Amino acid sequence: MLRKVAGIIVRYRVAFALIALFLMVVSVYGIGQLRFESDLSTMLPEGTPAIADYNILQNEFQSGDSTIIAVKIDSIEPGGVYDIRDPEVIEAVYELEQRLRQREYVTDTVSIADVYMQVLGRLPRSEEEAKFVLDMLPPEQRYSLVSRDYTMTMIVVTISREKKTETLVRVYQGIQEDMKSVKFPKNVEVIQTGNIGITYRILELLQSDLNKTMAISFILVIALLLYFYRSPVKAIIPLIPLIFGVTMTLGFMGLAGIPLDLATTTIGAMIIGMGIDYGIHITNRYYEERRNGRDIEDAAAEAVAETGKALLGAALTTIAGFAAMYLSSLPMLHHLATALILGLSLAALNAIVITPAVVILEEDVVKKLKGHYVRPEVRSGSGFIGELFHSLGRTIKAKPRAILGAVLLVTLLFAYGVTQVTTEVRLEKFVPEGMPEIEALLDIRGEFGGQDEIYVLVKADDVRDPAVMRAMYIFEKQVKADSYYNGVFSSESPADTVYREYGYIPNDREKIRAALGEYQGVQTVSNDYSMALIKFTGDFGGASMDDFRRIMRYFEEETKMAQSTEFPPGTELTVTGDLYLNYVLDQITSVEINRISTYGTVFVVLIVLLLFRRPKVSLAMITPMFLGALWTVGFMGLAGIPFTQSLAGVISMIVGLGVDYGMHLTHRFLEEMNEGNPRPIVTAVGSVGPGILAGALTTAGGFLALLAGELPTIHDFGLTLAFGIFASMTAAYFVTPALLQIFYGKKVGGGSE
Structure with a gap:
């Protein structure tokens, strides 16, 4: 089936290329509709009680x-x-x-x-x-x-x-x-x-980081392609479908109303890094078939058909890993999942449809200029790199169990790092240190005891009730008495207004009404007198996330205790404000990390089992995926990179991406074994290994381009994903061939130690 489709793609390559060009033009218009989003309340799930209270605070x-x-x-x-x-x-x-x-x-x-x-x-x-x-x-x-x-x-x-x-x-x-x-x-x-x-400032940096990281990502990818393909023209071949894919992705995001936020701002560099992989694998297989003597159309059809199988499986597993983010309650991760799935699908589709047209066109042009076809040579499959991977294949064939033992030792190191991982959601931590706004905020905290704000919303039949007013006053004093623990510097409430007027809280509701009516400051009572606001000012961000959580928990516990002991029955107290939304987001993020990672892994494993239906083959394929994810989380702990709301889905993403390398190696191993190759593991590692290296380097290069962004969360995102790619690639090089050799070595006549 796939071979027939490949034939159609090659035969009608010009028509497919023209359709892609038309979609490219539509996408350019869509890019103009892109919008940036930095509002914290949009990052929380709809229906969250904290959002309802926050809306009351605003309205x-x-x-x-x-x-x-x-x-x-x-x-x-x-x-x-x-x-x-x-x-x-x-x-x-x-x-x-x-x-x-x-x-x-x-x-x-x-x-x-x-x-x-x-x-x-x-x-x-x-x-x-x-x-x-x-x-x-x-x-x-x-x-x-x-x-x-x-x-x-x-x-x-x-x-x-x-x-x-x-x-x-x-x-x-x-x-x-x-x-x-x-x-x-x-x-x-x-x-x-x-x-x-x-x-x-975050919004401003989002816009500049998008353009900067995309530009640097393209430069890194082009440099690597020039090295591997030795020719500027051949380096452009896998790049053209990628340009189509990235432009279409951003354009369709604009048309669909998907905003660019702390997570999706990375989409350009990520699609460049991940999408180039598809074009490289098809181009490498085409050149391999041409070196083996096939004509241009047969080589293109074979490349699309054979590589397409692995690409289809890789794309499906990657999409499955990303799709797990839809199970999150965080809208930001929904947007990121949609953008990534859209981008990867378009990158894969463009690689399959446009690459044959471009690669054949390049060969035809060279023939007209030189009078004959030129045998293609690429650095990734020859010379030092080619020999390195053939040596690796021979070593794994000879000592697969020793290789697995070394991998186990590395895994134990990163397992310790997993225990050191933390989370971070405070807004100020998303801005680079040394910026004037942050330095001024730190000066204010140091000199004035902090200007962070926390609000307690009081709901009652009538907040002018003397019992409610007196309870508010007592509650304020109790909280301020714990300032050494909770960081409170000052407070303001309608009870303070009444107390300043009379020197005490009167039992006469009319006196309370009169005092509140004469007050000219910030509104602290709703128009229908069913709600009142207590505002606490201080240093609530804390020196660390543990301090921040401790202070937020203090306010939650104190409001619950005061509601049940100080306030009349029927009165309700809730904590709200921008800072409290950060705390709620922190709690949700911690839950989402586990949920998304678990479901993403399950989805990928199920797709691998459905595609290959062979437990041993599937195990060889997915083990590097697990190791890559584990090593990545361990690296985060050892490097001090915290989980943020934008990094909540990173494990699911690594799982989706990491299985690709093992899949390419396994697919080539099975192909060689079925054709009677007595050393399929050596051939698989030697032929597919260089392509995986080129793809991983360009993918990681795209992610590392995010280090050029000024936002710390963008730095962490790029560094974590780049490490995850290298971790998954390394695990695939050593673990997948070792397991395949142990499982099938005797069957193909090689045997293991």
């Missing part, structure tokens, strides 16, 4: 999103200011605040200038006056506004916006415009950080 209280503008003395040049209490600095801060408040998406701002307006009714006229007012404040309040060395202050801006990328860009750029329009004194640096600033 009812216009809260939950903020940006911080750090104002600091960054130099000591003559003619500039040296103290943040300088009236010129305070005046510039006040002017910037007024400009920000005119923005429709800004709901509140807090800065040092507000203190002077409240105390003096105006801004200070001299530095002595500015110092005097600040010195009147309690130390806790004073140092929440300025650093202890008086070189830094900040403006906290509360934002209400639609959770759309376009809106985020508009908000960030609008605030940047206001910052530039205000003239700060010499020596003063102004930096926008916090959720808005960091998210915008």
Whole structure:
């Protein structure tokens, strides 16, 4: 069947190439429709309770999103200011605040200038006056506004916006415009950080990383192809169908509305790395058949037919590994699975359809130029590399059990690394260290005790109930009393508003209503009085993920305890906010890693068993897959690479990719054994091994191109996948032939030790 299809493809190669060209044009239009996505809430499953509470936070209280503008003395040049209490600095801060408040998406701002307006009714006229007012404040309040060395202050801006990328860009750029329009004194640096600033920076890096990693991936692949094929023209042959596949993938993503996010931004470099494998195997087999004396059309048909069997199996198992990501509840992984399956399918299809047309065209052109066909030679199948793989085949044939023993020792090392693996989901960890936004955020945490925000949503029949209000006040005090443990620096709630008005929480509901009605600050009570908001500010990110989880668990446990002990029956307390969404994502990611990896492995094993229906053959094929995945996770633990939401599906991906190498070796072994070759393992390793090496190097090269990206998660993604490819390839070179030799060595007359 496949041989007939191969004949049709070769016979009508020009027509198929024209169809592909038409789809290429349509895809170019689709690329223009691609959009970037960096909103954390879109990464969580629909229906998650935390999302519902987060939406309430956004819609009812216009809260939950903020940006911080750090104002600091960054130099000591003559003619500039040296103290943040300088009236010129305070005046510039006040002017910037007024400009920000005119923005429709800004709901509140807090800065040092507000203190002077409240105390003096105006801004200070001299530095002595500015110092005097600040010195009147309690130390806790004073140092929440300025650093202890008086070189830094900040403006906290509360934002209400639609959770759309376009809106985020508009908000960030609008605030940047206001910052530039205000003239700060010499020596003063102004930096926008916090959720808005960091998210915008991630979005910006996503766009630049996509273009950069794709370009570098192409350069690496071209360099490797030039080395292996010795000719620029022959190197282009497997590259042309790849270009078609990558362009179609990005175009169809744009047409289908699949966004580019922290995971799918890698798709370009990944498809380049993985897709080139298909073109290389078909091209290598074509050249092998031509060297064996076949004419061009027979060689092309044989290459498509014989290599197509292994490619079909490899594509199906790879797709099965990727398809396991659909079982995840994370939308990000659904998008990545769709993009990868689409990309690999198109890369494989283009390799099978376009490669025969291109390779035959190249030979025809050479014949017209030189008057005769030129026998093709490639470096991967001859010289040092060719002899190296034939020697490897002979060694494995002679000592298969010794080879397996050495592999076992390596596996034990990586098994230890598996125990060291961690997870990471904090937003700030996705931005490179040393960036101004991150440095400013670290300075703010160090000087002001942190400006992370956690919200507790209180739901009741009427939050103006004195019992509810009193319980809120007590709950706040209890949480703040544990600040050494939970990192809380300050808090705000409607109970504070009432307490400031009367000095106590009255039992009269009308008094409470009056106090809340007169309050002019950030909204902390819903319009129907069925919900109230308690806002805690502090350093909740923690020095490590363990600290972060501990603090988030503290808030969960305290709200549950307070709900059952302090608050009246029927009152409900839940934790929410951007930071809490990170914690929820962490919990989901931990579960998804195990689920996706398990199902991906099961899917791949089932497809291998269905395709080959021979337990021994299947075992030889899939063992490198298991080892490649195990070694990869061990490498992550030893190298300190954590699992993130974008890396949650990496094991399933390695499983899908890793089985390909064992499949190519096994398929060639069976082909040689069925034809009566007395040394099928030597021939299989010697002939297919160089092609696997070329494919693995180009695939890993595509993944390693991700190291050129600036986002740490992109680095980790590329490095992990590249290692996984080399691990799977190495395991396939040693384990698959060794097992086949043990299982079938005596049958073909070779025997084992």
